[in-house]
Amino acid sequence: MEAENHTEVSEFFLLGFSEDPELQPFLFGLFLSMYLVTALGNLLIILAISSHSHLHTPMYFFLSILSFVDICFTSTTVPKMLVNIQAQSKDISYAGCLTQVFFFMMFGGLDNFLLTVMAYDRYVAICHPLHYTVIMNPRLCILLVLMSWFIIFWVALVHILLMMRLTFSTGTEIPHFFCELAQLLEVACSDTLINNLFVYVMTAPLCLFPITGILFSYSKIVSSLMKMSSTAGKYKAFSTCGSHLSVVLLFYGTSLGVYLSSAVTHSSQGTSVTSVMYTVVTPMLNPFIYSLRNKDVKGALGRFICRTDSYL
16 A cells, blocks of 8 residues: 555544444443543542642642543543444544544653652651641642643653654554554554654653652652551551552553553454553542542542532
8 A cells, every 4th residue: 555645644544442333332331431430530539629628738639630630531532432433433533643642642641640749749748747748838739740741741742743754554544442652653654763762762751750759659658657666557647548559550550451461462452452441441440449448538529419419
């Protein structure tokens, strides 16, 4: 097939999960339900935190930002997939595909950074409790979030600018349910050496540094807990980390699962299925983890729902 310049390529085709027409209604209902649960659950977390002044602390500030990012992260991929299933279509425009890649990388990277910032917050709270309010002041909290947005915005933008140099064949098929950077690089007709080099260069600041930061924070937390003589004090201190640690394990566990499945099986169908775990399932479970394992959030959600019912 003759390669054409990307300006002449008007659309790509997302192969999705299955071409079986009998399976489409089930997939539509399943992903619509998961998307609504994700959006509603994270929105309730945001509303509960914003409406209760005793939750206006750094930990819950970061949690509300994480919930907002999770809504955006899921909204990057699922709505387009639902539209394609409903319309029995597989197409996505060239501009729409690049836009999806940009926001997917940006919100996925923000998830990564926010989990690291939240680990640092727990480290300061447990290891330096007397200086917590001084260190984690509102100015630093906002600065950490803005720095995360700034860094990942420019990284995602450079990826897109490099992507615009590539050429694709007419009718290019992407063996996934959304446009992902790695998949686009595989189906490109032109040389992707520069793109791949930038991916490898960015692996350290976007993956290794956050993971190292989380491991360092929790190593210090565990070391501090071991020095405590009171068992009740240890449990109370570590209980504040339980929800965050569960989300961290879920996020990196599913991401690692996607990487290993793609590296071992080389099956596009298998990669698509495992990708659902970190693109849809993880953002959906985060509100449940924080609400069930955190008494403050659970209580705030209960009071918020009761207050809402009283207005109806």
